[in-house]
Each structure stands twice: as C-alpha cells, then as structure tokens.
Amino acid sequence: MPNRPYIVGNWKMNGVRATLPEARAIDRAAARYPDVSVGIAPPFTLVSSLTDELSHADVGAQDCHAEARGAHTGDIAAAMLADAGADFVIVGHSERRSDHGETDAQVKAKAEAAMAAGLGVIICVGETLEQRDAGQAEAVVSAQVDASLPDAGLAAESAQGRVNVAYEPVWAIGTGRVPSTGDVEAMHAAIRARLVAALGEAGKKVRILYGGSVNAGNAAELLAVPGVGGALVGGASLTAEGFVPIIAAASRNDD
Numbered sequence: 065m066p067n068r069p070y071i072v073g074n075w076k077m078n079g080v081r082a083t084l085p086e087a088r089a090i091d092r093a094a095a096r097y098p099d100v101s102v103g104i105a106p107p108f109t110l111v112s113s114l115t116d117e118l119s120h121a122d123v124g125a126q127d128c129h130a131e132a133r134g135a136h137t138g139d140i141a142a143a144m145l146a147d148a149g150a151d152f153v154i155v156g157h158s159e160r161r162s163d164h165g166e167t168d169a170q171v172k173a174k175a176e177a178a179m180a181a182g183l184g185v186i187i188c189v190g191e192t193l194e195q196r197d198a199g200q201a202e203a204v205v206s207a208q209v210d211a212s213l214p215d216a217g218l219a220a221e222s223a224q225g226r227v228n229v230a231y232e233p234v235w236a237i238g239t240g241r242v243p244s245t246g247d248v249e250a251m252h253a254a255i256r257a258r259l260v261a262a263l264g265e266a267g268k269k270v271r272i273l274y275g276g277s278v279n280a281g282n283a284a285e286l287l288a289v290p291g292v293g294g295a296l297v298g299g300a301s302l303t304a305e306g307f308v309p310i311i312a313a314a315s316r317n318d319d
C-alpha cells in the first residue's frame with residue numbers, strides 16, 4: 065500500500081549485534097501499527113541478521129554501488145543487498161555526498177542499480193544552511209531531484225511505491241533544529257512539482273519523507289504537514305524507546 069506513511073530509521077554507522085534486541089522491539093511495535101510502513105537501515109554488517117530476524121519492518125542499506133559486480137574493493141552491489149534479503153536502499157544521503165563526494169549523477173546511477181536489483185530506493189536531497197540563507201533552498205533541492213531521479217523507464221515502478229524521496233535539510237541533521245512547518249510544506253510541494261514534471265502521473269505516487277532531527281516530540285506536527293509522506297529518522301531511531309513513538313505518531317490508531 066504505497067499510501068501508508070513510511071517511517072524509516074537510518075542507523076548510520078551505529079549498531080552491532082548487541083543492538084539486535086532494539087530492532088526486534090521496533091519490529092514488534094511495527095506489527096501493532098499496520099497502517100504504517102516501517103523500515104530500518106542498519107550498517108551493512110547487520111543487514112543479513114535483521115532480514116532474518118524481522119518480520120514486519122522493511123530492512124534497507126544505506127548505500128550501494130552503481131555497478132552490478134567487479135573490482136570495487138569495499139563496495140557492495142545492489143544485487144548483493146537483495147541477496148541478503150534487503151528491501152530498499154538509501155542513496156544520496158548528504159553524509160555520503162559530503163564524506164564521499166557523491167554527485168547527483170552517481171546518486172542517479174545507484175538508484176537505477178538498486179531498482180534493477182528489485183530494491184526500493186530512498187533518494188535523499190537537501191540544502192545547506194548557506195544555501196537556505198542565500199534564498200537558494202528550493203532551487204538547489206529541485207536541481208538535486210531533477211538530476212538524481214532514475215530515468216523515466218524505471219519510473220513506471222514509482223507507481224508501485226518503490227521510489228521515495230527524502231527531504232533532509234543538511235542543517236537540520238543531528239542538530240535539533242527543524243524547519244518551520246511552512247518551509248517543510250513549501251519544499252515538499254516544490255519536490256512534488258519536479259517529480260510530476262519528470263515522471264508524470266507516477267510522480268504523484270512517490271512518497272516524500274522529511275528527515276532531520278525528527279523525534280517523539282515533533283513527529284506528529286511534522287507528519288501532519290501536507291505533502292509529508294513519512295520520516296527518515298537518524299538518532300531517534302537507534303532505540304525502540306525513541307523510535308516507536310514516531311511510528312505511533314504516524315498511525316491513525318495512535319492511542
């Protein structure tokens with residue numbers, strides 16, 4: 065059901081086997097909120113364990129290589145992730161773009177590789193504080209969307225809900241700062257316009273997630289913003305105590 069809100073935990077470079085009980089607890093909670101899609105993206109080392117252990121939450125990776133195989137020491141192909149049982153891949157996270165110099169063209173190639181391997185994708189975009197202060201936020205993010213999206217042929221699969229975009233303002237990640245709800249709404253509308261321009265009808269089916277300092281205290285307000293189809297959560301997704309209230313906030317059955 066593509067229209068269910070999607071609440072995804074990006075564990076970044078956190079998590080070892082001792083963390084598995086947290087993932088199990090999140091999975092049990094996911095079962096209690098069937099109107100919410102839940103995902104966890106652990107480090108590569110835990111993808112296989114999580115796919116074995118979780119029965120309700122999707123399991124994803126945080127990156128993949130654009131090539132299907134070959135001499136790329138230290139990299140992981142999308143088909144390997146599919147083989148490990150993964151459901152989706154996050155591509156183009158701002159930490160990949162800044163730590164590894166990933167370009168929009170590389171992000172697009174990775175997204176296409178992931179989809180060719182049968183995986184869902186979460187394509188991340190977002191402006192820096194300097195870009196926002198300079199009044200360039202929508203232009204920067206729109207250009208990222210245009211250049212990072214898979215080609216239109218693959219986009220037909222967007223209609224199946226396998227393509228997601230995450231708007232993550234760089235300055236909101238890990239800082240405790242979040243944009244105003246008005247700014248979130250405006251940016252999500254700008255992203256939707258680019259998606260429809262690029263993909264036509266299928267662009268309306270792409271979920272647009274918000275990410276950046278989402279927590280139990282602000283999730284309900286952010287998720288209620290028109291156009292927000294879910295959340296990509298970093299720090300607050302590392303424990304069930306932090307993450308489950310965000311899942312609950314996305315549910316109509318929240319009690």
Ligand code: 13P
Pocket residue numbers: 074157232236237238239240275276277278296297298299300
């Ligand atoms: P935080 O929720 O820790 O701000 O991280 C957001 C993020 O980068 C998710 O991909």
